[in-house]
Amino acid sequence: MATPRRTPERGIETLLAAKEMLVVCGSGGTGKTTVSASLGALAATQLGARVLVLTVDPARRLATALGLDHSGFGNTERRIDPAALSAAAPPAPGVKQGELWMAMLDTKAGWDELIRRHAPDAALRDQVLANPLYQNITARFVHSHDYIAMERLQELHASGRYDLVIIDTPPSRHALDLLDAPGRMKEFFGSRLLRWLTVPYRSRLFTVASKPFYQVADRVLGSRFLQDIAEFFVLFQSMERGFVKRAGEVEHLLVDPRTAFIVVTTLEAAPAHEAHFLADEIRARKMHLGAVVLNRTLPPSIRQGGAAKAARSLIEVADDLALVEEISTRIDAEPVMVGNVLREVGERFHDIAIVASREAERRAELEELGTLTVTVPSLAQDVNDLVGLLELGRHLQET
Amino acid sequence: MLERRLLFVTGKGGVGKTTVAAAVAELAAATGKRVLVCEMDAKGALASAFEVTSFSFAPTEVVPNLWAMTMNTEDSLREYLRLFVRIPLVGRIGPLARTFDFVADAAPGVKEILAVGKICYEVREQHYDLVVVDAEASGHIVAQIAAPQAIRQLVQVGLVRDQTNWMIDILHDPETTGLVVVTTPEEMPVTETIELLERVRSETGVDIASVIANRVLPALFSAREAQVFDRIDEPEPRALLAERVGGKVGTVLDAASLSEARRRIGAGHLERLRDAVGASVPVLIIPELFTRAAGRRVVSLVADSIRDEIM
Numbered sequence: 001m002a003t004p005r006r007t008p009e010r011g012i013e014t015l016l017a018a019k020e021m022l023v024v025c026g027s028g029g030t031g032k033t034t035v036s037a038s039l040g041a042l043a044a045t046q047l048g049a050r051v052l053v054l055t056v057d058p059a060r061r062l063a064t065a066l067g068l069d070h071s072g073f074g075n076t077e078r079r080i081d082p083a084a085l086s087a088a089a090p091p092a093p094g095v096k097q098g099e100l101w102m103a104m105l106d107t108k109a110g111w112d113e114l115i116r117r118h119a120p121d122a123a124l125r126d127q128v129l130a131n132p133l134y135q136n137i138t139a140r141f142v143h144s145h146d147y148i149a150m151e152r153l154q155e156l157h158a159s160g161r162y163d164l165v166i167i168d169t170p171p172s173r174h175a176l177d178l179l180d181a182p183g184r185m186k187e188f189f190g191s192r193l194l195r196w197l198t199v200p201y202r203s204r205l206f207t208v209a210s211k212p213f214y215q216v217a218d219r220v221l222g223s224r225f226l227q228d229i230a231e232f233f234v235l236f237q238s239m240e241r242g243f244v245k246r247a248g249e250v251e252h253l254l255v256d257p258r259t260a261f262i263v264v265t266t267l268e269a270a271p272a273h274e275a276h277f278l279a280d281e282i283r284a285r286k287m288h289l290g291a292v293v294l295n296r297t298l299p300p301s302i303r304q305g306g307a308a309k310a311a312r313s314l315i316e317v318a319d320d321l322a323l324v325e326e327i328s329t330r331i332d333a334e335p336v337m338v339g340n341v342l343r344e345v346g347e348r349f350h351d352i353a354i355v356a357s358r359e360a361e362r363r364a365e366l367e368e369l370g371t372l373t374v375t376v377p378s379l380a381q382d383v384n385d386l387v388g389l390l391e392l393g394r395h396l397q398e399t
Numbered sequence: 400m401l402e403r404r405l406l407f408v409t410g411k412g413g414v415g416k417t418t419v420a421a422a423v424a425e426l427a428a429a430t431g432k433r434v435l436v437c438e439m440d441a442k443g444a445l446a447s448a449f450e451v452t453s454f455s456f457a458p459t460e461v462v463p464n465l466w467a468m469t470m471n472t473e474d475s476l477r478e479y480l481r482l483f484v485r486i487p488l489v490g491r492i493g494p495l496a497r498t499f500d501f502v503a504d505a506a507p508g509v510k511e512i513l514a515v516g517k518i519c520y521e522v523r524e525q526h527y528d529l530v531v532v533d534a535e536a537s538g539h540i541v542a543q544i545a546a547p548q549a550i551r552q553l554v555q556v557g558l559v560r561d562q563t564n565w566m567i568d569i570l571h572d573p574e575t576t577g578l579v580v581v582t583t584p585e586e587m588p589v590t591e592t593i594e595l596l597e598r599v600r601s602e603t604g605v606d607i608a609s610v611i612a613n614r615v616l617p618a619l620f621s622a623r624e625a626q627v628f629d630r631i632d633e634p635e636p637r638a639l640l641a642e643r644v645g646g647k648v649g650t651v652l653d654a655a656s657l658s659e660a661r662r663r664i665g666a667g668h669l670e671r672l673r674d675a676v677g678a679s680v681p682v683l684i685i686p687e688l689f690t691r692a693a694g695r696r697v698v699s700l701v702a703d704s705i706r707d708e709i710m
Contacts, residue, residue, distance in 0.1 A: 027412060027413055028411055028412020028413045028536065029411060029412055029413025029414060029583075029585075029587070029588065030413065033587075057587075059586050059587050059590065060590060061586070133553075228553075269693050270413070270444070270447075270693055271413060298654075298657075299650075299653065299654075299657075301650045301653075302650060302654055304647060304650065306645060306646065306647035306650075307647040307650040307651055307654075309645065309647065310644055310645045310646075310647035310648040310650065310651050311651045313644040313645060313648070314640075314644055314648060314651055317640075317643060317644055320643075323643055326639065327631065327636050327639060327640070330635060330636055330639070331627070331630040331631060331633070331636055332630075333626075333627045333630060334627075337623065337624055337627045338627060338631065340620075340624055341620060341624050341627050341628045341631060342631075344619050344620060344624070344655075345619070345628070345651060345652060345655040346651065348619055348654075348655055348658060349651045349654055349655065351689035352654045352658060352689070353654075354689055354690060355689055355690075358690070378657060378661065380656075380657055380660035380661070381660070381664070382585075382586055382664060
């Protein structure tokens, strides 16, 4: 398939057709999960693609509507009911209906799978899986969620089962954790520090350099705890080669031209600032920035000059008895009420227009990035089902 | 809420947790208390809220009675070693700290205990009347405030184990310590808040001081006016208004309609929140400010809203 790759002007559909992996990232609370699912639904219905959306934590009502419940199905991939998909959006003319698959990211299951793969033998595998520290550590170990997310992306793509894999990224403490996760994993297993830390427990020889550390650590933490940690690391070291190689592959995938990042943000100050920063860092790492999605924006018409004037006139006509009377008669309401409502509507517009002006400023800043920016208006309803996802999808497509 | 001596402020990312923490601190300082506000994740959001370049581990006085700091586990370790282990190893702490950083990255609860330990130490030593913590987001807060319990289970002997006792005494005393959960009236933040409250109650022993709903759209209309608005927002009256007021009146009505639709959805989520929170925990409302640039102005407006709710 010789699809041209550098065509950001041509919209989100080009991206969905040209790329094989999309990493959807951005601040928490900007709608990443919904945008990811919506992109998946769009690719399946408009491009006839077989798409997998790997998601983190969909809103319960959306998950239920898609037939995904929260009760631990681990990393299993589930197909969205084809009939429901066709009902929500008949395939575009000449396009066969695609397939939409969803899976949830399960960090614990992801780790267990890694251990099974990299453990040199069954005995060691069981030792690690049963280690009490392992249970505790997998939840937090070296930015665990971020790494597992990227690792799953690699694996799902490599399976060859999907035309497109979209990954909704977990909330990170720092935006860059995600981008740097494979590198850190490599660093961790390859580091001399790890070796140094485990030395005394392997050779039972304290080196001069490590002596003060162990003296202090013994006193503060107790030697038993340190020994537990060291034993765990010794177990892990036996898997070093496999882990480092794998992390290298995952790292490589992030700069692969078949991968694009989609940064989702609202036009509020903090998320927009983070989006800008993230976009810069993605590029600095030679990764491909596919699009910036401006989510939940106010309609641009609010800023048109005539609108503010109309709002002021509305406040004035609230006192125009003849007009108020006429409307009251038509809609069968008390004139006093009608006057109040017109006044309130006119007055509130001022507040909304201020927000719209600030949004316009942030939009201009993000447009300076020179990448595809896609605008999704603030919708009057929450997105709770396939129909909602596809409505959102239409907005993503429009820009 | 302000009667306590230690408040952890948490919430899902993007709900305005840092702004609320800064506002609570400012409000308490304005009543004459000596207040320390501490940012746990070193993202710099607290400094932005106060419009300064950055904070450090050593507290800075931002306004009279209000000090701000940012948590740094390495500095906390250094202070800890100096205070409790009495090692003035300034020169030799380099490699030690590096190794430590490394262990802490992997070993459960070590970073958390240093962060929470520093906070509890400030409370115990009564350096301040109130310590406000801009804590980890809701996904990580339980690990943070339950760190002393986790360490106690993992570490059988040693100085650290002994010290978890007084930390737990401080954290589990409802007169001393409380958790403030910030949310917005939206589906995911409300759901996460409800789940978090359950986890905090079952796993931590930390009392919940309040839930704060941020950015709540104020009602434009009374219930009866809302019905009238819905009838005005129909083709025929809209056409009449367009004729008299001008064509762009449609945009104005659309904006009100959108804002009203969002408010109604938000009101539904708030109701769900109130039902789940129960009567024992107050739910405070901070209205949408219609100005979105975070900074001193927003902090003081939010502080005003909180004051109106609790006083």
